[in-house]
Amino acid sequence: MGCNAVLDNIDKSIGSQQEKDRVKAEALAVRAMYYFRLVNLYGEPYNHNPQSLSIPLKLTSDISAVPMVQATVAQVYDRMVSDLKEATSLMDPLPIARRDYHINQPAIHILLSRVYLFMEKWEESKAEADKVFDQGGMIMDMTGLTTGTWLNYNNPEVEWLFGGNTQPNQSTYIPAASFRATFDANDIRLKVGITVLSQTFVPLVTKLPTGSDLAQTIRTSEAVLNRAEANVQLGNLAAALKDLNNLRRNRIVGYTDVNIGDKAGLLQAVRDERRKEFCYEGFRWFDLRRYGMTGISHRYQQDAGGSVLQYKLAPNDPMYTLPFPNSLLLRNPALKQNPSGRMGDRIGQ
Missing domain, CATH: 1.25.40.900 (Serine Threonine Protein Phosphatase 5, Tetratricopeptide repeat)
Structure with missing residues (x-):
């Protein structure tokens, strides 16, 4: 919401065009980072099923009671790429600032390189990484x-x-x-x-x-x-x-x-x-x-001397995509629960 509020109002704010461009670029990049985390928690991996449903795309700061439908994984990734490319176009012409707790040009290129890596767009990922060292x-x-x-x-x-x-x-x-x-x-x-x-x-x-x-x-x-x-x-x-x-x-x-x-x-x-x-x-x-969502297992022991539990994920386990909390399903009836949310509890053995 904070990023969207900035983007909705930055063009009407006071300040120089350079200042506005920098703030707008920051908001675009940070919003993309948030969506990267959300889509990789609640959506299937891009390289596995890009057309599967993931999360709603909320791109304005207004408050609405209308239920929000989910975008596909591919649609969220496309929005991240669009936001990050716009951020670089706004930020790259400006002086590079470092160590001031604001996201800067190299960090945005690293984020875009990361997104392309997950999309398996190898040339694009490499090109964005190269720009980091150019800067x-x-x-x-x-x-x-x-x-x-x-x-x-x-x-x-x-x-x-x-x-x-x-x-x-x-x-x-x-x-x-x-x-x-x-x-x-x-x-x-x-x-x-x-x-x-x-x-x-x-x-x-x-x-x-x-x-x-x-x-x-x-x-x-x-x-x-x-x-x-x-x-x-x-x-x-x-x-x-x-x-x-x-x-x-x-x-x-x-x-x-x-x-x-x-x-x-x-x-x-x-x-x-x-x-x-x-x-x-x-x-x-x-x-x-x-x-590739390979099968993994973890031993877990709560206390020294206590019983050791073995928790397992099968290959391509639905639990590789997290379920939505029930509170979100109640707030947004248009939201479709992930298959992992319809599974029984995982009990370590």
Whole structure:
């Protein structure tokens, strides 16, 4: 609603045309980001069923009692692309501002690259990632870090810092041993992101800021990994490998470049790097959906010594698309519940 209110009224506001263009671009980009999250929670993956129903598209700030019908996944993605392209056309001619808590030009191009990646429009995703570096984006050498978080404006990769913590209970969150084992022993992201308490030998997430600090970012490492994945899919393996090695070199102390010559192996390496780079930041669930919704299982134990439950999702499980809350169905009778909302409770075994 906030974005729509801005867009409905910005042209009637006071201020210079440049100021209006910047604010309008920000509102368009942030609205697109919100819709990206919503459509990937309540709609099927774009590459699986783009014509399936997802969420209503509300593009004005007026309040209406008329029930709103759902748009298709494809229609929501088309709107995101349209909004982000308009945002870049408004924002790109303006001076680039960094570290002022406003979304900027490189961050918008990263978002558009992300949307194209999910649409499997590889050329377009690569092109948007390239623009990030044309606009001064850079990769930080993290190998000298010994403590603290890197998800703030002290990190030159961070183009936009916003939002609350994605893992508010990180001080009690224990990462899986199998996941920790995927990190190189000299990977700084492991050393300053996951801490092992010496008195209990319990590994805890320490990657994210704590308290009321802003904790979510859009940063240039995503542009690198989006471009690498797109290049693999396009058959540009040398370019993809260059990006992969460059990112790892800035994350792993004493790193030696690898040579991965086959497409499947390189694609998996890029995806594994994406998981490590963005763990606990809200990327993984959306990626698992677009990777093909494979069967997954998780062991869960509420308390030490308590029973261990096994929760499973079958391949292409309807639960990969979340059900709408009943409160929304009551408010909007035009809303059609997702198949996952008609399933029984998942009881761990």
